[in-house]
Amino acid sequence: MAWTLEQLNAASPAEALQMLDGLYEHSPWIAEAALQQRPFRSLAQLKYAMVQVLNGAGLERLLELIRAHPELAGKAMVAQALTTESTNEQSQAGLTHCTPEEFARIQQLNADYNARFGFPFILAVRGPRGTGLSRQEIIATFARRLSNHPDFERAEALRNIHRIAEIRLNDKFGAEPVLGNDVWDWHERLAQHSDPGYAEKGQLTVTYLTDAHRACAQRISHWMRDCGFDEVEIDAVGNVVGRYKPATPDGKYLMTGSHYDTVRNGGKYDGRLGIFVPMACVRELHRQARRLPFGIEVVAFAEEEGQRYKATFLGSGALIGDFRNEWLDQKDADGITMREAMQHAGLCIGDIPKLRRDAARYLGFIEVHIEQGPVLNELDIPLGVVTSINGGVRYVCEMLGMASHAGTTPMDRRRDAALGVAELALYMEQRAARDGDSVATIGMLQVPGGSINVVPGKCSFSLDMRAPTDAQRDAMVADVLAQLEEIAQRRGLQYRAELAMKVAAAPSAPAWQHRWEKAVDALGVPVYRMPSGAGHDAMKLHEIMAQAMLFVRGLHGGISHNPLESSTADDIQLAVDAFSHVLEQLAAE
Structure with missing residues (x-):
């Protein structure tokens, strides 16, 4: 019993x-x-x-x-x-x-x-x-x-x-996470589709408009129809869009969703969790024959990762009018242009401008996403309410010194480019930690043509710096660049730093963040607030409408972009319950 x-x-x-x-x-x-x-x-x-x-x-x-x-x-x-x-x-x-x-x-x-x-x-x-x-x-x-x-x-x-x-x-x-199990199973079944060269190794890779990518779109569209969505389409950039209509024809829509493409040899949950959780909620509404005062539009974004082409956030960007025609001429590793790939997939390139959404027709955008980090896992907390998606900058840099003999050059006469970068890396670690929630990384570090017995005369490196607000990020960037200048001067080095990317922070809309907080609290689990260090489709929608995100705890130290990426059916069930609670809050409002 x-x-x-x-x-x-x-x-x-x-x-x-x-x-x-x-x-x-x-x-x-x-x-x-x-x-x-x-x-x-x-x-x-x-x-x-x-x-x-x-x-x-x-x-x-x-x-x-x-x-x-x-x-x-x-x-x-x-x-x-x-x-x-x-x-x-x-x-x-x-x-x-x-x-x-x-x-x-x-x-x-x-x-x-x-x-x-x-x-x-x-x-x-x-x-x-x-x-x-x-x-x-x-x-x-x-x-x-x-x-x-x-x-x-x-x-x-x-x-x-x-x-x-x-x-x-x-x-x-006698508690069974029924909806969590269904969502978990959807992930497993969708992961059967993978690009050639990876599928044979049992690895998950789905890049933009490959056969595996198009098979995923078809599978998601079929599941959406099975869930009871009134309209399902694959749009001009390959997004799968499902709409569950409001109780009255003039009702606005809540937009939600995430991406279904993956990094190479990635995980099953990144992006896809944000598609399947709202699909499960719509299915329950359909089974109850319920309509809400607002409609629900679930978008499975075709591209977010930038793996096949350099364009990123292509799927969500198209919805805010940020699709650039020059992207069509980008070529993949096999020399196939994006235009050719889209034509081969039967997409109507001329319809892309029509995808732009009228923000006045929407209540806002919410996104469920696996955390992709260790914080919730270490705290043993299943859900996290996102306060802001970090703004970030990236630089591609070189430090120039003097190559010299490792045995005959005294330590006080060296101009070691690698040591200059090493000193900068330690400073970045300390500077980011001072903020508490900023992060700074030198992810690429290389001595071109280096030898074991030569003092490095050149060092190529990258800078990646992120923070929850643009002001906090910019203050850190200014300090790091000033330190780079000071290190170079003191060590007799020269440097070059080229800005490669700059993206604005996307703070959660207070009202929408509060709705997530109320939903999480109603489940009886702690309300834990945290920034997102990774970029998400919500960043793009943030440019035209209010947005807020919910994180779900991952397993194995919260690892993501990795085959070990996973979550439990119980945690997924809590995410479905939280999403449903947000829907009920909106209906009551």
């Missing part, structure tokens, strides 16, 4: 503790402390209460919890001495049916892991979907995590312990 939250809130302390028995392996003290926060508004709030208990525990208690867990396919499993919960989980993952080779490999990994970290390897083997990881996935994860830093690995073990507890809690309360 499944428990209810009402029963948990009304139960005596002993009864409530018994209801939560077995969530954390041999550690009832976690649930006992969390129950002091009753009554709970949601299971999500209860889950976070237990996270807080562990956050307040000392290191020794955390290690005690980790060491209370059995090894995967270890001695306890062989001796049938696992807890009921662990037996069920290891069985679902097929660990009780390992081949002799797999069993031997896991035993060796267990030994190596314990020797390195001093505690057993912990993995939520039922995975992000809750249905179980394959043995191959488990072994691959085991091997990969062996190389982690001990501090990071301890934190990763605890995050997996929380995920194990989340799944066990769902089982006890």
Whole structure:
């Protein structure tokens, strides 16, 4: 029998503790402390209460919890001495049916892991979907995590312990993230389409107007029709546009969406999460035969990443009238112009100017996106409310010194170009940290024609600087460029710095940010506010209408633009619920 939250809130302390028995392996003290926060508004709030208990525990208690867990396919499993919960989980993952080779490999990994970290390897083997990881996935994860830093690995073990507890809690309360599962499955199915050269390697790459890209557009359009959208089209730049009409013909529209193209060998969730979450919400409205006072326009933007052609934000740019005809003459690596690619795809180039939206017909633009960073993951918080999309600048630079013999040139007579850049890199680290939420990076650093026994006479490098406001960004840029000048003067160097890109910050519209905050709070999870360091389609729409974004926690340290990019069905369910809540707020207004 499944428990209810009402029963948990009304139960005596002993009864409530018994209801939560077995969530954390041999550690009832976690649930006992969390129950002091009753009554709970949601299971999500209860889950976070237990996270807080562990956050307040000392290191020794955390290690005690980790060491209370059995090894995967270890001695306890062989001796049938696992807890009921662990037996069920290891069985679902097929660990009780390992081949002799797999069993031997896991035993060796267990030994190596314990020797390195001093505690057993912990993995939520039922995975992000809750249905179980394959043995191959488990072994691959085991091997990969062996190389982690001990501090990071301890934190990763605890995050997996929380995920194990989340799944066990769902089982006890009969809670299934039905819509989260559907959205998760859409990601998996869409990821079957990948460009040649990558598909054969099992890698996900979808670049503008390739066969895989066009297959994705067709698949999304079919799903939109299945969800009950009234109108679905693929427009003149390849955007897939679905419209769910308002209750009255003169109603305005809420625009939402994100991109479906990917970086090379990328992840399944970047961009696509922002397409599928609102699609699930529209499907629920359609199933209920409900119309809202406003319509919903979901746009799967055809291009955001700039992978095949140099143009970026091509899909969202076209909607604000920012499509430049000179882009049509850009060539890809095979010499195919964008114009030729669009004609081959059957797109009507002459209709591109007609795509420009009249902002007066829209309430605003909102976007759901995987965080693409470690912050929510480290805080064990499922959702983040975006306060601003950082403004950024990029420079392509050279530092010029004097190449000389590494053995015969005294240290006080050198003009080392690489050391000048190294000094600048350390300054940038300190300067960005001073703001708290600025970031600065030298991502490219090269000594052209360098030799092991030659003092570098030339160093090519890049500068990337971002901040939540243009003023904050510009102040940092001014300081960094002044430091570059000072370093060059002091070291007898020369430099060249060419501005390669400058994009304005896109602060969230206060009213829309507040709606996201109310939605997140209603779910019983913390309202965490954060800037976005990455660029998003919302930046383009920001130029003509109000916008605000919601971030969803990623797994594996929040990694993105990477095959390991992922999220759980439970976190996706919370995103769907938050989106639905925003729709209800707007309807009530």
